[in-house]
Amino acid sequence: MRPRWPRFGPGPGLHPVGRLRRDRSGVAAVEFALMSPIFLxxxxxxxxxxxxxxxxxxVNAAISAASYYAFQKGQAxxxxxxxxxxxxVAGVASSLLANVSDDLSVGVVINDDPTGAKTSTTFCVSGxxxxxxxxxxxxxxCGGNLTSGKFVSIRVSGHITPIFLSADLFGGSLAVADAALVRVQ
Incomplete structure (x- = not known):
């Protein structure tokens, strides 16, 4: 018959340091502690x-709605x-951009003239x-089965500040921009 070793004492050839090296009961907790910050x-x-x-x-939805409005109301x-x-037209886009960011701006230009003085002129657009x-x-x-017309350019641009991450990761903010060119006549 084999002698039984005491329960709390070291076994044959096992010192307390050797027992700790072989014990795997806390490995999951240590792995979780190491990996959870990366996962988060x-x-x-x-x-x-x-x-x-x-x-x-x-922003895309606002440009689309403003383009549709510009096309519908631009005939006269x-x-x-x-x-x-x-x-x-700017109001239609702005109403859809409420609560997105305070930094978004909407610009509407007729026939590449911010003053609107060239509204009665038709233009050929290319490139x-x-x-x-x-x-x-x-x-x-205008050549190539294209005809001249009146065009409305709608542009939305601005920045969105990240919610959680440090602003330094993205240079302070994320740029958001979109544009459309609509032929109204």
């Missing part, structure tokens, strides 16, 4: 990027109505970024 940082980063993507989608566009028209070439008061051929 990744989750917070994904949440911030999700909010930024949501803001980008809201004239020099006399240009200022009110641009304010209304990217758009190059406007005056074509006169009546619609004419």
């Amino acid at each position: 940082l990744l989750m917070v980063g994904l949440i911030d990027l999700g909010f930024a993507y949501h803001a980008k989608l809201r 566009l004239s020099v006399a109505t240009a200022q009110a028209y641009t304010a209304n 990217y970024p758009a190059v406007f070439t005056a074509a006169g008061a009546a619609s004419t051929s």
Whole structure:
């Protein structure tokens, strides 16, 4: 018969240090303590990027709604109505951008002229970024099955501040911008 060793004493050839080296009962807690900060940082980063993507989608929706409004209401566009028209188009976009960011700005330009003085002139547009070439008061051929017309440029730009992450990671904020060029006549 084998002698039984005491329960609390070291076994044959096992010292207390050797027993601690072989004990695996706290490994999961140590691994969790090491990995949880990395996991939390990744989750917070994904949440911030999700909010930024949501803001980008809201900007796209605002541009789309303002473009639709500009197309619908731009048929009777004239020099006399240009200022009110641009304010209304900008208002449509701004109303959809409420609570996204205080830094977003909406710009509406008719025929590449911020003053609206060229509203009665038609233009041929080509290239990217758009190059406007005056074509006169009546619609004419621009070549390649294109005709001149009146165009409204709608632009939304600004910055979104991250919610959780340090602003230093993104240089202070994330830039958000979108634009559309709508032929209204």
